[in-house]
Amino acid sequence: MTAEGPRGAVPRGNGGAAAPAPIVRTEGLTVRFGGLTALNNVSIAVPSGEIRGIIGPNGAGKSTFFNCLTGVLKPTSGRILFNGEDIAGLAPHTISRKAIARSYQITNILPGATVLENVRIAVQSRHHNWSMLRHHRAYADVVDRACAVLADVGLAGKETELAVNLSHGEQRNLEVGIALATEPRLLCLDEPTAGMSVAETHATVELIRRIARDLTILIVEHDMEVVMGLAHTITVLNYGEVLAEGTPAQIQANLRVQEVYLKT
Amino acid sequence: MTTAPAARRTPSAVGYRIGLTVVLALLALAPLVLPPFWQRFVTEILIWGLLAMSSDILIGYTGMVSFGHSAFFGLGMYGAAAALLTVKPPDLWLAGLYGLVGAGVVAAFVAYFATRLRDIYFAISTLVFSQIFYVIIFTWTEVTGGENGLTFSQPRLSLLGLGSDRFTPVTLHWFVLAVVTLSYLLIRRILQSPFGKVLESIRENEARTRAIGYHIERYKIVAVMLSGLCAGLAGVLYAIQNKFAAPDFVFFTVSGEVVIFNVMGGMGTLVGPFAGAAFFLLLREGLSRFLTEYYLIPLGMIFVAIVIFLPQGLLGFLRRRLNQ
Ligand SMILES: Nc1ncnc2c1ncn2[C@@H]1O[C@H](COP(=O)(O)OP(=O)(O)O)[C@@H](O)[C@H]1O
Ligand SMILES: [Mg+2]
Numbered sequence: 357m358t359a360e361g362p363r364g365a366v367p368r369g370n371g372g373a374a375a376p377a378p379i380v381r382t383e384g385l386t387v388r389f390g391g392l393t394a395l396n397n398v399s400i401a402v403p404s405g406e407i408r409g410i411i412g413p414n415g416a417g418k419s420t421f422f423n424c425l426t427g428v429l430k431p432t433s434g435r436i437l438f439n440g441e442d443i444a445g446l447a448p449h450t451i452s453r454k455a456i457a458r459s460y461q462i463t464n465i466l467p468g469a470t471v472l473e474n475v476r477i478a479v480q481s482r483h484h485n486w487s488m489l490r491h492h493r494a495y496a497d498v499v500d501r502a503c504a505v506l507a508d509v510g511l512a513g514k515e516t517e518l519a520v521n522l523s524h525g526e527q528r529n530l531e532v533g534i535a536l537a538t539e540p541r542l543l544c545l546d547e548p549t550a551g552m553s554v555a556e557t558h559a560t561v562e563l564i565r566r567i568a569r570d571l572t573i574l575i576v577e578h579d580m581e582v583v584m585g586l587a588h589t590i591t592v593l594n595y596g597e598v599l600a601e602g603t604p605a606q607i608q609a610n611l612r613v614q615e616v617y618l619k620t
Numbered sequence: 621m622t623t624a625p626a627a628r629r630t631p632s633a634v635g636y637r638i639g640l641t642v643v644l645a646l647l648a649l650a651p652l653v654l655p656p657f658w659q660r661f662v663t664e665i666l667i668w669g670l671l672a673m674s675s676d677i678l679i680g681y682t683g684m685v686s687f688g689h690s691a692f693f694g695l696g697m698y699g700a701a702a703a704l705l706t707v708k709p710p711d712l713w714l715a716g717l718y719g720l721v722g723a724g725v726v727a728a729f730v731a732y733f734a735t736r737l738r739d740i741y742f743a744i745s746t747l748v749f750s751q752i753f754y755v756i757i758f759t760w761t762e763v764t765g766g767e768n769g770l771t772f773s774q775p776r777l778s779l780l781g782l783g784s785d786r787f788t789p790v791t792l793h794w795f796v797l798a799v800v801t802l803s804y805l806l807i808r809r810i811l812q813s814p815f816g817k818v819l820e821s822i823r824e825n826e827a828r829t830r831a832i833g834y835h836i837e838r839y840k841i842v843a844v845m846l847s848g849l850c851a852g853l854a855g856v857l858y859a860i861q862n863k864f865a866a867p868d869f870v871f872f873t874v875s876g877e878v879v880i881f882n883v884m885g886g887m888g889t890l891v892g893p894f895a896g897a898a899f900f901l902l903l904r905e906g907l908s909r910f911l912t913e914y915y916l917i918p919l920g921m922i923f924v925a926i927v928i929f930l931p932q933g934l935l936g937f938l939r940r941r942l943n944q
Binding site: 426428447448449452453457458464465466467468469473476477478480481482484485486487488489490491492495498534535537538 | 809810812813814815816817818820821824825827828829830831832833834835836
């Protein structure tokens, strides 16, 4: 697996010539749970079009960072600028409509609905969502788009199955499909390959590479091979603070990172 | 991908239509063959079924348990009473309008405040709101008649342009059947619509539904309004059938029975609550003849047996077919 994606003009966050304006930037983001500081003064800028890896030991604050970005948590202090607008503390549905989507570390789907319905309802959030007098299947645009998303995430043919009956790996991909169906510009993936087999992991990596052509991706991942292979830049969190930031090669060579994280 | 499932009639959709037609035909014929007591009884089952169905919108589809449906039902009743007592000559459609406005106002009030709460807190707040309305109705004697309620005369059955006539038990039954059937078809369509699918998504996973961009509270408010209006309509029909409005019907035990109809008949099916209402009312009728007020003991045991052995309710097994 090569460390670089196939694209030439990948915008880089690490200085150099005229970096493009970041699609998302945090300034002094801090989250405290009582006495525990889960995020401490985190300032990160992610250029549009980048795949940004976020790594760090368990409890480092990675999921908390996503929770702030998607409105699940209101940060104790700090700003989150998405395309220049401060979105810190906005409601999750408002942030979703600004084109930020996420998948969850712990699978978070509609268990009793069909696979198609899981994705269809996400597509529908942008189209006809208040229509009351026609059958939902009559809106072929929504159904067709949902089927296309399912094909994208490798779930074609599973449309009529109940989501709860999918295998773990399939549910993980459905998770990504639901997020994709909301047509995001920024996609936050929280350990998308957690618990997957080697083959499933490989397929998911390919999927992420494919969808990354049109959007910016933040990915939290424990599988080092996966994250090093996918990310253009990696941010390392430790005890809620940014420990290091750089290309996969730089991170692998960073002594402090090795000290707290990579050495096992 | 070319998908046009809407245009396709699946075998089970055909089965649904046949089943519905047969049941409606039987219900339409029922008053022609039944003795007067049972004639009236079947009409009443339809009305209670409509009330229970209105509650199913929240319990079965949105995942919100309301213990306050007696308030919507009661306001429908008293609204109808207001029209029938103040407007001369008493007008059927005006009774419906007043009743729906009454129930709608209360539903808007409850929806606005109660939907900020979830789960048991929502359930309790609906109960508290309905009891507030009960106390108001019970104590405001000059307007509501207090404990004694209000009695009035039955409006004539008037169909626009077709003249009017006094209700007979049979025409009243047909009128109720028509209103209930149209309400059922409308609610069913709304629950199959994109809006209705959002309600189901809220039931399945509220946090995720919010995360994909839905403003949950707004959907819940509309769901409660819809449910309250439908319950109010049942109240109107009950007022017209019985020619009185009484505070007992606003009391929370009525709301409890509504939830029981849903659990017995099958939540999330719309028709299940009708079956639940029929089953419960028939059992009560039969048991109380032998056991007077002790009928509650076997009724309670039957309820527990259903919850244990038929957790989906009497018609729960039809759920997927009914909701296609
Ligand atoms: N809602 C919460 N309430 C209290 N503590 C929390 C909450 N969410 C996370 N934490 C704590 O914050 C720290 C960071 O958690 P998290 O962001 O989930 O870490 P990561 O995803 O990097 O493993 C952990 O110590 C965790 O226990
Ligand atoms: Mg985490």
